[in-house]
Amino acid sequence: MKRIAIVGTQWGDEGKGKIANYFSSHFDWVVRYSGGANAGHTVYVDGIPYVNHLLPSVEPSGHSKAFLGSSMVLDLEQLIEEIKAMERTGPGLASRVYLDPEVFLVLPWHKQEDALLETRTDKPLGTTRRGIGPAYTDKVSRKGLKLYSLFDEQMLSEGLERLYEEKRSRYGEDITGGPVQTHETLLELREELISLGVNFATSLDLSEQLRNDSILFEGAQGVLLDLDFGTYPYVTSSSCLAQVIASSGFSVSELDEVFGVVKAYATRVGTGPFPTEEEGNVSSEIREKGREYGATTGRPRRIGWLDLPALRYACEKSAITSLIMTKVDVLVGIDEIKVCTGYRINGRISDIPASSYDFFKAEPVYNSLPSWKSTGDTSFSRFLEFVERTVGRRIAYISHGPETNQILQRNELSKG
Numbered sequence: 108m109k110r111i112a113i114v115g116t117q118w119g120d121e122g123k124g125k126i127a128n129y130f131s132s133h134f135d136w137v138v139r140y141s142g143g144a145n146a147g148h149t150v151y152v153d154g155i156p157y158v159n160h161l162l163p164s165v166e167p168s169g170h171s172k173a174f175l176g177s178s179m180v181l182d183l184e185q186l187i188e189e190i191k192a193m194e195r196t197g198p199g200l201a202s203r204v205y206l207d208p209e210v211f212l213v214l215p216w217h218k219q220e221d222a223l224l225e226t227r228t229d230k231p232l233g234t235t236r237r238g239i240g241p242a243y244t245d246k247v248s249r250k251g252l253k254l255y256s257l258f259d260e261q262m263l264s265e266g267l268e269r270l271y272e273e274k275r276s277r278y279g280e281d282i283t284g285g286p287v288q289t290h291e292t293l294l295e296l297r298e299e300l301i302s303l304g305v306n307f308a309t310s311l312d313l314s315e316q317l318r319n320d321s322i323l324f325e326g327a328q329g330v331l332l333d334l335d336f337g338t339y340p341y342v343t344s345s346s347c348l349a350q351v352i353a354s355s356g357f358s359v360s361e362l363d364e365v366f367g368v369v370k371a372y373a374t375r376v377g378t379g380p381f382p383t384e385e386e387g388n389v390s391s392e393i394r395e396k397g398r399e400y401g402a403t404t405g406r407p408r409r410i411g412w413l414d415l416p417a418l419r420y421a422c423e424k425s426a427i428t429s430l431i432m433t434k435v436d437v438l439v440g441i442d443e444i445k446v447c448t449g450y451r452i453n454g455r456i457s458d459i460p461a462s463s464y465d466f467f468k469a470e471p472v473y474n475s476l477p478s479w480k481s482t483g484d485t486s487f488s489r490f491l492e493f494v495e496r497t498v499g500r501r502i503a504y505i506s507h508g509p510e511t512n513q514i515l516q517r518n519e520l521s522k523g
């Protein structure tokens with residue numbers, strides 16, 4: 108396979124980083140194509156967990172190159188921190204990192220604004236406070252700055268002046284760090300990236316190479332957090348679908364496979380509808396066994412049962428061709444495993460939400476399935492078959508532990 112995309116099918120944190128990392132050594136490039144440092148992708152390197160917020164999940168000592176595409180929003184300070192951490196394990200990694208100069212910058216003011224918006228309302232969204240909403244808002248409003256402005260100092264200072272004026276007029280003294288100071292900081296960060304050996308190149312600059320190279324596209328968040336199709340307004344501010352690789356300059360029609368990553372149960376951080384949410388003892392058990400605490404904010408994740416109408420919806424919206432199921436080990440020892448098979452809305456049962464509005468109205472209809480002790484059990488195979496049959500997608504891989512090699516292909520199950 109030359110081109111694959113990894114997409115989250117739930118509310119994020121499905122294990123996309125681990126899966127991208129597992130495949131990455133077989134690909135010339137790993138491309139992050141959406142979101143920003145709101146993402147937290149955990150990967151294991153020599154048994155040690157690392158959390159990538161911005162950096163694609165390449166092997167630090169491998170050969171594959173990392174590309175950060177134009178539809179991302181980039182916090183340079185955070186990126187440098189991650190590159191430095193990975194450089195300690197894989198010296199030379201920075202020279203395999205490519206930044207598209209078209210990428211949009213997250214400035215300190217965006218992070219301040221994110222926090223202000225969350226604290227000034229009586230209905231906070233529970234954002235990661237990484238400045239994502241304000242940065243994408245400025246992008247759509249045609250304000251703000253792209254990475255290339257760091258190489259044009261006049262453009263940079265004019266852009267910063269304009270944006271600062273605007274933020275101050277809206278938030279007054281709560282916005283700190285003036286344009287001159289921010290200008291200096293950004294130039295320092297640019298110099299640091301250059302001295303680390305990071306490359307600056309658009310997808311067009313690289314088109315000769317990319318034409319023949321294999322590419323893994325690593326998604327961020329999940330379809331149910333997508334700006335258009337997620338549980339609006341409790342969503343992130345960007346698209347989370349595989350199709351958005353087009354906004355980073357790549358062709359959707361060249362994708363050989365779109366893998367949807369799905370946990371064997373469901374989680375969500377932040378506010379918003381969660382039809383299969385479970386609040387009893389079993390949810391605490393799953394949270395502890397699955398270490399369900401936010402990789403970006405440390406918040407406890409809300410826990411629920413696997414939601415097949417939502418999964419079917421995600422498969423349709425993001426053109427998912429097959430599934431990868433993660434965290435099946437976490438449900439070992441749980442007495443009764445529930446799976447939502449339908450949504451009851453105004454007395455009628457449907458097997459897929461017609462629009463994101465239905466997530467607010469749905470009462471889940473459950474099937475109970477027997478639990479399993481290992482991936483070799485018949486009850487586990489039956490669980491997989493049930494999901495495949497209901498959703499109409501093959502489960503191609505099964506992840507049964509956090510480490511990169513704790514994964515099986517469907518036809519290897521008996522070895523589990």
Ligand code: GDP
Nearest residue numbers: 120121122123124147148149434506507508509
């Ligand atoms: P992402 O945002 O989709 O990359 O997922 P996160 O990294 O935020 O959260 C997934 C968590 O589950 C991380 O701590 C992973 O190390 C861990 N993980 C991934 N796959 C598995 C698995 O199959 N079993 C277990 N127990 N943990 C897993």
Ligand code: IMO
Nearest residue numbers: 119120145146147233234235327328343376377
């Ligand atoms: P990964 O890539 C889980 C959630 C936040 C909040 C909402 C809006 O690790 O799966 P934002 O900061 O984006 O404005 O917050 O979206 N959220 C995530 N939840 N995993 C993520 O990314 C998330 N990125 C954003 O918790 O509810």
Ligand code: MG
Nearest residue numbers: 120147148402
């Ligand atoms: Mg995460």
